[in-house]
Amino acid sequence: MKHTINIAVAEDQVLFRECFIANIQKFEHINVVVEAGNGKELITRFSKMEKLPDILLLDLSMPEMNGLETTKYLKEHMPEVRIIVLSVHGDEKYVVSMVQHGVNGYLAKDAELDTVLKAIDSVYEKGFFFNDTMLRGLQSGGLQKKYKISRFNVLDTITRREREVLELICKEFTTQEIAEKLFLSVRTVDGHRNNLLEKTGARNTAGLVIFALKNDLVSLDV
Structure with missing residues (x-):
């Protein structure tokens, strides 16, 4: 039997957030313990918790405190929380940029439910998740022309x-x-x-x- 994975979800679009949570909680080992509409609200809720969630599913584009700002704060003050970014941007430069800021995985918002589950399990068990398309792009060498290695x-x-x-x-x-x-x-x-x-x-x-x-x-x- 799999370990229960406690999840937080930060997403400002209420309908998307509610549908997303309803879907991932269909899996017995997934337990959503926190939801928030922006980074500021999320951090306030985290500060009142005795035990932080294992993984945060984090939207990049949020009002008041966006995904990047939230990531920077969490990596400094609550580094034990692993972060999977949810984004409409699938370009490699976004992936690399967010990983450089300490996130553990990157998911497109239109990802299939089984991919979301795979990402959660992979980040919990192995510490990271990239889908095959991202790995091919990273392996292709194209990024070496854009970023100094x-x-x-x-x-x-x-x-x-x-x-x-x-x-x-x-x-x-x-x-x-x-x-x-x-x-x-x-x-x-x-x-x-x-x-x-x-x-x-x-x-x-x-x-x-x-x-x-x-x-x-x-x-x-x-």
């Missing part, structure tokens, strides 16, 4: 074992699965992940995936 000596400091861990992270293996595959302890895998975060400057696992794809460190069959 800092190669200097960072790539040289990443060890062979760290690259192995990074590749398995990108292929969506969980920490436990990586440990079993590489005959390591979970603690050792976590140590390698932490080293990668420090070396690359990534904010989270999603950031590591972006770094790996943009620097051609892994090749994914997506």
Whole structure:
């Protein structure tokens, strides 16, 4: 049986929000504990909670306090909340920009319900979610023309074992699965992940995936 995942939803369009919540709560392990119409309202509600939700599904375009502003605040003050962005913008530059600010996943608002569920489960279990289209775009190398990739000596400091861990992270293996595959302890895998975060400057696992794809460190069959 899956662990119950506590969810918050921040979306200013009331009808969309209510329909969205009604749909995702059809899954037994999904529990929506907070809903809000903007970032300011969301943070006020978070501040009154003893236990914060596991995942926030966050609209980018909201009044008073938008998705980017909300992300920046949460990453500074409530970093344990994992964030999946909901957006009508599917362009790669939006994905990369939000990941650089610390979000864990990115969903188009017209995504199918099974994709939403996959995103929630993936972010809860593995720390990130990108759909196949996004991964292809990130892997294509096109972004390297738009964004300066800092190669200097960072790539040289990443060890062979760290690259192995990074590749398995990108292929969506969980920490436990990586440990079993590489005959390591979970603690050792976590140590390698932490080293990668420090070396690359990534904010989270999603950031590591972006770094790996943009620097051609892994090749994914997506």
